[in-house]
Amino acid sequence: MSLADYPLVRHWIGTDGDRLVIRTGKVDIGQRISSALARIAHEELSLPLERIEVAPVTTAGLDEGITSGSLSIEHSGSALRAAAATLRAHVTDLAVARSGGTPKDWSWQDGTLTRPGLNRPLPVLALIAEADPDLAADPTLAPQPPAATAPHMRGISDLVTGRYTFLPDLDLPGMRHARVLRPPHARATLEALDDSAAEKLADRDIRLIRDGSFLALAGPDEWAVTKALATLAAACTWDTPPLPEDDVFARLTAETARRFPVTGGVPAEGPVRAPLEDTLTKARFERPYLLHAALAPSAALAEWDGAALRIRSHSQGIHALRDSIATSLDLPADAVEITHHPNAGCYGHNGADDAALDAALIARAIPGTPILLKYTRADEHGWEPFAPAMALDLAARLVNGQIEAIDAEVFSDTHRGRPRAGANDAGPRRLLSNRFRDPAWPAPEAAPNMNRHGGMHRNLDPAYTIPEKRLIKNLVAGLPHRTSALRCLGNTTNIFGLESLMDMLAEEAGQDPFAFRRVHLDDPRSIAVLDRLEALARDTPRAMGHGIAFAQYKNAMTRTAVAVDIDLTDASEIRLRRAIVVADAGRVIDPEGLAAQLEGGFLQGASIALHEEITWDRGGITSRDWDSYPVLRFDNVPEITVEIIADPGNPPAGAGEATPGPAIAAIANALCDATGLRMFRTPFTPDALTRAALAG
Amino acid sequence: MALTLSINGEPREIEADPETPLAYVLRNELGLKGTKIGCGLEQCGACMILADGAPFPSCAAPAASFAGKEITTIEGIASRPAGARVQAAFIAETAAQCGYCTAGLVVACTALLEANPSPTEDEAKSALAPNLCRCGAHPRVLRALARAAT
Structure with a gap:
C-alpha cells in the first residue's frame, strides 16, 4: 500500500545537504522502526548512520495508515528499500555521466562513490540532491546485502543519559500543565458542580474547563494542578448507576452474538453450519479484559491559535486522529495538524488518542497557550481502551493419531476501537471524552472486522493441516467496557487455546508434542523452526515443567516456536526458569531489533499468562495501579535464548507480535507438565491454580 | 526558610513548595527531565534517583524529605x-x-x-x-x- 500511494523516490528519500532525510508514515512506538529504516537506507546507499535522519512524522506528510499489525517493515521498509535501491542505480548513472566509466566500475563507500583511477571520490549526498524529482521507485530491484556494521539503536545514548525527550518531557514557553478529572466510571455523569470550586481554583492560578461531564484543570505549576484534582473532585456530585457486575465470560456465547463463518482466516456474512459431530476432545479457553498499561501514562501537547490546532501526540494513527479531532471540534481537517512524538511503548491502542482530544479541548478553551496534558496512572489504568475479554470454544476429532476435524468458535467484543473514519461519526465517537461532552457523542456500535486475520479471528484458523475445519467468529455486544486493539488482537487467546489443545491431543494420541505438531505441518520453514527448537531444548536442563508451542503469525508472517521451563513454588507461584524462542522472520534487517521484539513479546505474553486481569465492581474499575494490576517484574524473568533462522531469500516479516501467543501456550503446557493441571483461563495466579486443583 | 538540596554535587535553592514530590522539582524547576514519572505511587521505578547512594523513588516523597542527602539523578x-x-x-x-x-x-x-x-x-x-x-x-x-x- 505504501508504494502505491507514494510511488516516487522523493516521497521517501531526500537530503538537507548534510544528511539523508528518510520520510515515513510509520511511527516509533517502541518497536524501533526508525532504526530499521535508517539501516535500510544505510545498506542501500552506503551512508554512515549518523548522516541519516528520519523526518518527524506529521499529518502534513506520508499517510501509511495505522502503525500496527507488525507491518511497519513490510509497508514502510519495503517502500523505502525500493526507493533507495532505485536511487542507488540512478545516482550511479549520474556518476557515470559526470565522471565516466560504466556503472559496475563505481563502488560505494561511506557516503562516497569512486572508481579506479579517479582522484576525488564523488559525495553521494551531492548526487542525490541532483536526482530526477520524477524518479519512480522500482520494487523489483535486488536489495544490497545486509550491512556488516553493528546495528545501532537510534537514541540509545540519549536514553541512558536522560537527555531523550519523550512527549511528557516537552516544555514550551508559557506552557500550562493539564489534568482531567474522570467520572467514577464510564456510565456516570456529572449531576452538579459546586460553583465555588472554580473560584477556589482560580485563586491558585488554575483554570477549570468543563464541557458536560468532561472536566479538566490547567495551570502553570504541574504539582499544584495535580493536587487540585482533589479539590475539584470534592466539588462534584456524580450520578452513578452501578456498573454491571455479572460474569462477563457467561455472556461470551453465541446467543447474542453476530456470527460469521471464517475460511482461510477471512470471515464472511452467511449461514453458520451446525457444530461438527463426533468431536470427542472439547475445551473452552478464556482470558479476562487486559490493559496495554504503558509505562508512561498517555499525554499530548496542544496549542490553539484561534484558527488552527497544532497537536503533538503519540498516537499510532495520526491521520485518522486528525480527522476525528477536527470533526469533534467542528473544524476543517486542515485546521488540525498532528505531529507524532514518542512516548513509552504502547502495544496497541492505548490512551494516546484520547489524550490528544483532551489536550485539544483544553487548548481551545485557553487560546494562545501550549497545553501539556498528562493522564495520571489511575486515569491510564482505569480509562484506556481495554483489550476485550475473550473465549474460545474448541472441539476436535482425533483418528489414528491425526486430527481429522476441528471446530473453533471465538467470542469477543470488538478489537477495533481506534478513532478512524466510518459511518455515523464512528471516529469522534470512539474518543473517550466526546462521550462526556454536552451534547454527548454516544459510543458507536462495533462493526465486525472482516479482514483476513483482522480481529478476534487472528490465528483462529490453525496453521496445521486438518481436513475439516469449522471456524466461527462471534462478535458480542453490550459488554461492560470500551475495548480496542492490544498487540496481537485475538491471536493471544487463539494460540493459547489451540496450542493447549495440541498438547491435549498429542497426549491422547500417545505422541510427543513435537512429533504430533510435525505430523500436522506441511510447510518446510515451520517444520525447520520446530526441529531447531527440539534440538535446542534437548540440550537444556529441565525444570519441574516443560512446555512448547508453535504459531505462524496470521498464518503468513513470522514462524515461531517456543519452549518454556518452569518451577512451581510451595505458594503455587510459577517461576519462569528458561525460555527458548526460535523464529523465521524471512530476511532480517536489524537482528538485534528483531531479537528484542521476540524477547519482549515473550515477556509480555508471560506477563499476561501469570498476572494480568482488569477487575471492577459496581463503583468502577478497581485495577488502577501496578499493585492491583500486577505485571511481570525482573525477579521472574527467565533465561531466554533467541535463535533466528535467517532467510535472506524471503521478504522480511514483522515479528513484534510473533511471540506473546506461543509464550502463553507454552507456559500453560509447562504447567500441565509440572502439575497435571490443564489451565483454561489466564492469568495462572496462585489463587487460580489452587481453585483449579481443588476443582479437578 | 528556603529549601536547599544537594543535587549532582551542587547545592540548589528550591523555590517550590517543599511538599512537592522531588521528581516534580527536578523536572519542572531544575529542568532535570531525565527522571521520569510513571505512576506517582512509588510502584514502577521510572523516577529512581540515588539518595546518599541508595536507590529511591522520587515521584511521591516530598522534596523536603531529601534535605541533607546527596541526590544523584540520571544527569549526574x-x-x-x-x-x-x-x-x-x-x-x-x-x-x-x-x-x-x-x-x-x-x-x-x-x-x-x-x-x-x-x-x-x-x-x-x-x-x-x-x-x-x-x-x-x-x-x-x-x-x-x-x-x-x-
Whole structure:
C-alpha cells in the first residue's frame, strides 16, 4: 500500500545537504522502526548512520495508515528499500555521466562513490540532491546485502543519559500543565458542580474547563494542578448507576452474538453450519479484559491559535486522529495538524488518542497557550481502551493419531476501537471524552472486522493441516467496557487455546508434542523452526515443567516456536526458569531489533499468562495501579535464548507480535507438565491454580 | 526558610513548595527531565534517583524529605564510576526498547553495583524488581548489568 500511494523516490528519500532525510508514515512506538529504516537506507546507499535522519512524522506528510499489525517493515521498509535501491542505480548513472566509466566500475563507500583511477571520490549526498524529482521507485530491484556494521539503536545514548525527550518531557514557553478529572466510571455523569470550586481554583492560578461531564484543570505549576484534582473532585456530585457486575465470560456465547463463518482466516456474512459431530476432545479457553498499561501514562501537547490546532501526540494513527479531532471540534481537517512524538511503548491502542482530544479541548478553551496534558496512572489504568475479554470454544476429532476435524468458535467484543473514519461519526465517537461532552457523542456500535486475520479471528484458523475445519467468529455486544486493539488482537487467546489443545491431543494420541505438531505441518520453514527448537531444548536442563508451542503469525508472517521451563513454588507461584524462542522472520534487517521484539513479546505474553486481569465492581474499575494490576517484574524473568533462522531469500516479516501467543501456550503446557493441571483461563495466579486443583 | 538540596554535587535553592514530590522539582524547576514519572505511587521505578547512594523513588516523597542527602539523578550518574560503566554497558547491549524505564534502571543498576560489585543473577533480578519494564527489555538490561559488573 505504501508504494502505491507514494510511488516516487522523493516521497521517501531526500537530503538537507548534510544528511539523508528518510520520510515515513510509520511511527516509533517502541518497536524501533526508525532504526530499521535508517539501516535500510544505510545498506542501500552506503551512508554512515549518523548522516541519516528520519523526518518527524506529521499529518502534513506520508499517510501509511495505522502503525500496527507488525507491518511497519513490510509497508514502510519495503517502500523505502525500493526507493533507495532505485536511487542507488540512478545516482550511479549520474556518476557515470559526470565522471565516466560504466556503472559496475563505481563502488560505494561511506557516503562516497569512486572508481579506479579517479582522484576525488564523488559525495553521494551531492548526487542525490541532483536526482530526477520524477524518479519512480522500482520494487523489483535486488536489495544490497545486509550491512556488516553493528546495528545501532537510534537514541540509545540519549536514553541512558536522560537527555531523550519523550512527549511528557516537552516544555514550551508559557506552557500550562493539564489534568482531567474522570467520572467514577464510564456510565456516570456529572449531576452538579459546586460553583465555588472554580473560584477556589482560580485563586491558585488554575483554570477549570468543563464541557458536560468532561472536566479538566490547567495551570502553570504541574504539582499544584495535580493536587487540585482533589479539590475539584470534592466539588462534584456524580450520578452513578452501578456498573454491571455479572460474569462477563457467561455472556461470551453465541446467543447474542453476530456470527460469521471464517475460511482461510477471512470471515464472511452467511449461514453458520451446525457444530461438527463426533468431536470427542472439547475445551473452552478464556482470558479476562487486559490493559496495554504503558509505562508512561498517555499525554499530548496542544496549542490553539484561534484558527488552527497544532497537536503533538503519540498516537499510532495520526491521520485518522486528525480527522476525528477536527470533526469533534467542528473544524476543517486542515485546521488540525498532528505531529507524532514518542512516548513509552504502547502495544496497541492505548490512551494516546484520547489524550490528544483532551489536550485539544483544553487548548481551545485557553487560546494562545501550549497545553501539556498528562493522564495520571489511575486515569491510564482505569480509562484506556481495554483489550476485550475473550473465549474460545474448541472441539476436535482425533483418528489414528491425526486430527481429522476441528471446530473453533471465538467470542469477543470488538478489537477495533481506534478513532478512524466510518459511518455515523464512528471516529469522534470512539474518543473517550466526546462521550462526556454536552451534547454527548454516544459510543458507536462495533462493526465486525472482516479482514483476513483482522480481529478476534487472528490465528483462529490453525496453521496445521486438518481436513475439516469449522471456524466461527462471534462478535458480542453490550459488554461492560470500551475495548480496542492490544498487540496481537485475538491471536493471544487463539494460540493459547489451540496450542493447549495440541498438547491435549498429542497426549491422547500417545505422541510427543513435537512429533504430533510435525505430523500436522506441511510447510518446510515451520517444520525447520520446530526441529531447531527440539534440538535446542534437548540440550537444556529441565525444570519441574516443560512446555512448547508453535504459531505462524496470521498464518503468513513470522514462524515461531517456543519452549518454556518452569518451577512451581510451595505458594503455587510459577517461576519462569528458561525460555527458548526460535523464529523465521524471512530476511532480517536489524537482528538485534528483531531479537528484542521476540524477547519482549515473550515477556509480555508471560506477563499476561501469570498476572494480568482488569477487575471492577459496581463503583468502577478497581485495577488502577501496578499493585492491583500486577505485571511481570525482573525477579521472574527467565533465561531466554533467541535463535533466528535467517532467510535472506524471503521478504522480511514483522515479528513484534510473533511471540506473546506461543509464550502463553507454552507456559500453560509447562504447567500441565509440572502439575497435571490443564489451565483454561489466564492469568495462572496462585489463587487460580489452587481453585483449579481443588476443582479437578 | 528556603529549601536547599544537594543535587549532582551542587547545592540548589528550591523555590517550590517543599511538599512537592522531588521528581516534580527536578523536572519542572531544575529542568532535570531525565527522571521520569510513571505512576506517582512509588510502584514502577521510572523516577529512581540515588539518595546518599541508595536507590529511591522520587515521584511521591516530598522534596523536603531529601534535605541533607546527596541526590544523584540520571544527569549526574556518569560522575560515579559505576554509573559511567552502566551507561556504556546499556549502549553496548542495546538494553532498551522504548526507553522510558531506562533512566530509572541505569540508576538502579548503578546503586546495585556500588553496593555489590559482582552480583549473582538472582541478586540482580531481585534488586531490579522495583523497576518495571513493559517492553520486555529485561534480558538485555541483565546482560548490561553483568557487563558493567567487575
